Amino acid sequence: MTHELTALPLASSSSNPTASRGWWRDAVIYQVYVRSFADSDGDGVGDLRGVRERLPHLARLGVDALWLTPFYVSPQADGGYDVADYRAVDPLFGDLADADDLVRAAHELGLRVIVDVVPNHTSERHPWFRDALADEPGARARYLFRPGRGADGALPPNDWESVFGGPAWTRVPDGSWYLHLFAPQQPDLDWEHPEVAAEFASVLRFWLDLGVDGFRVDVAHGMVKAPGLPDIGRGAQATLIGTEPLPFFDQDGVHTIHRSWRRLLDSYGGERIGVAEAWAPTSERLALYVRPDELHQAFNFRFLNCPWDPERMRVVIDESLAATASVGATTTWVLSNHDVVRHVTRYGGGARGLARARAAALLMLALPGSAYVYQGEELGLPEVTDLPDEVRRDPAFHRSAGQEGLRDGCRIPLPWSGPQPPYDFGPGGSWLPQPADWAELSVAAQTGDPHSTLELYRAALELRRALPGLGSPDAGPLTWLPSPEGVLLFTRPGFACTLNTRAGSLEIPSPGRPVLSSSPVETDGRTVVLPTDSCTWWAL
Template identity: 40%
Template sequence: MTALTLEHPAVQTAADTEWWRGAVIYQVYPRSFADSNGDGIGDLNGITDRLGHIASLGVDAVWISPFFTSPMKDFGYDVADYCDVDPIFGTLADFDRLIDKAHRLGLRIITDLVFAHTSDQHAWFDDSRQSRTGPHADWYVWADAKPDGSPPSNWQSVFGGPAWTWDARRGQYYMHNFLPSQPQLNLHNPDVQDALLDAARFWLDRGVDGFRFDAINFAMHDPKLTDNPPLPPGGKRTRPFDFQDKINNQSQPGIVDFVARIRALTDSYGGRFSVAEVGGDHAEREMQAFTAGDTHLNSAYGFLYLYAPSLAPDLVREGAEVWHGRGGQGWPSWTFSNHDAPRAISRWAQGRDPKAYAEMAMLLLMCLRGNVFIYYGEELGLPQAEVPFERLTDPEAITNWPQTLGRDGARTPMPWQADRPQAGFSSIEPWLPVDPRHAALAVDRQEGDPTSMLHSTRRLVAFRKSQPALMWGDMAMLDAGPGLLSFERTQGNERLICVFNLGHAAADWTLPDGWRVIEAVNLNAPPEGQLPPMAGLVMATA
């Protein structure tokens, strides 16, 4: 169905609002966005070449996943040098050009910083493993074996197996919450904190506008190495990690003090943004702590939607109730898809028209209270790509095959030109295959179709930015009947009501008297009696 024809007012701003509050941020996974040199891997110059596309969406900023020097065991989340660019992505000069062009286009740049661990090829770890008395001896988490030679605690790693690996050079175990090639930093050591803050300062001095702090709730451990207790029975368990309540190898109270040091640094540069990525069993509690008041991080990026198998009113209600905005609470950030989770359309459409569902999901995202992140390809309505086992690169997917979909299917190349080899991403076979369904949804094809998802995304982003209530306002849930999601957004005297039919069938609903539709998707006319499935609308007083 086509959308109602609606006019949006000019974009409004609030001089007393930080630029990031209510912002729309576009995530780029650099390996997969655009290959400028024909090696099958995306790079910084490719991003620079395509910044015009990102700017055309009307977003405020670009978050770029790690591009630092790395052996790529975890594709950049294993950092070997915090202050340089990996050669596969380019050079520091390339990054400087990217920053310069982005700023000229009115885009801010946010980068990932991975402060919980490094690569085992980082110079710090190379020195740390040489002896127990060297200058970096206490920069990582080392511990003696138990008397029987077993690991110091029962902690398990995210990617499977114990969170401890024996190192014969030191005659000790070192800790790793993820791969054995990602040794855990000891952030209880103030010298380690200082070194990490120096790395952040390096990028701030180059013009970076903010940071996403990856897995920040993993940044500290219990120094007593207390065993984790088991979780109660139930839930999906594909790894030993899933059986434990991870209260001792993560989630430590000292993290709050460290993020306060980060906030003091970013505030000293003015206008910088900081957001914590927090997942796990206690994520909501930790996100609140990491963003409380004006002395901690600006925002927190949660996983409420990222692994949800379906989109239901109760899920949105849960987010709204947790992030209510009262009592010095921080500011939330939301996303439906990212590089760690299967794309939302494939999780949620469940046999329904994928384009219609993508439009409804995009309008809903634009109506949520907080910052919102668009993952590259979401503006095209890309489904999760199919990647055969022999082409998998994700260590988690390979280890847990076929119990988990893994992350490769959400990281495949961006399709730019439908009829070009590799959908215009590269001149050679790329690091991950291009799904044929993605080529049919390429940017050039959607540019020429005014009814495409790409054009809808631009319209919906512009709509959000034209409504102060959506950008900065309060959010309250409303009752709307079975299968319907309804909530109001208010800012000053402005009041909007958002209504979505998340179900598979039409639902009873009529436009109330005294209200008019100011934005809608999958709706041909103001509803009289029923709201079609996958329809979404925003109302204002007539």
């Protein structure tokens, strides 16, 4: 007997903005990369009105909230993460009225809205940095300007490297150097200056007053640097991020900032939240960002980076759950985002990569805590790896090694419908070229197809609300059961999950009644044949 997708009736939704306390603890949050989501005006770039018009897709998908990447005034040297005005919408994406309309429309659909805030650095065109370059009195103290080394100051102040490749320092005409852990157009702020903290508290209030439900804090681990800015003593520093201590990341001082932000968030009604994009060398260090008086969530990049290996997956899951439990928080799971190769491709690409990606999605959504879905993963989109050099926009591509310039391939605009590009992305073209074979991956093409990845996600999110043992960190413990090599099997109250990573199918005793599987399973009620690279949910 073969079981296809099965969905149980919806339970009460946790996506209502007036829901019970702690909505973020098991929320599924959808990342909208604004410039690649939907274009309303035909300029080839996604915008806020386009997002608003496509909100029904997110409501039907069944997510609880959306996170918007930066839409602020910016020269776009790094996709908007170089902000020139934190209180204004870049005309590329609309205006402040569009932002207000989007927040209101989302709330009407029961969706919360989280926006990015970029506190580690500004744009080089921010008024503060313009004043610093003009050497206005006191202006440079807001940034990390330092004299160079060597007899004439011609050498950088230390050996730090940019995450995007090359030195992390740029010299200005009068001989001073300024720090930029990312592109030269993104000068790092000095958070020891009181005006910096005061300015960002004001920025947060501005958007909270507009009605947003929280902030994803970009580089939440980076605002404080080690005293004296010491040398690291080795190269290829970008490869050390998240694995080894570094003097420019994950310094203890960042937690003072996050505590002040938590007090600000708590001063508003409606359970506004802070989400840390934080890279830390251990799960225990990452958990510090979600202590009771700090931020509410922190992305679990160890889970994202884990290879298709069941033993390593189990270790990461156990360590992550233990670390967050030690501070009374929940774990936040993620498989892809706008900075990494899409997991269909990371898991091998093609049919095998897609099968593994579908299975990993069910595994993630079965784990206790919150989960993030990156736009397009619900369609099974692969990484686009054959972009011509001349169309690439990622600054890392143009600055030696860095992140290898691969981020453009996960930022291709979404296919909504139609037989050819731009697949109803907008009235015109698209800012990055879409593959000619994506028609079958569009939202319209997958809707109603019970075998599609989109319908798998819709069914999974519906079941996640209906089954108390799914997602909720308060439903009871996760218990691992003995299983054959290459298979993970765990239970939660009333629920079981199996993951088969073996090269072939495998027959095991049936854990219960199958309710959803990433690949069809065969069972006679007593035993079950688990397909290769598949994940199955079971009602007990």
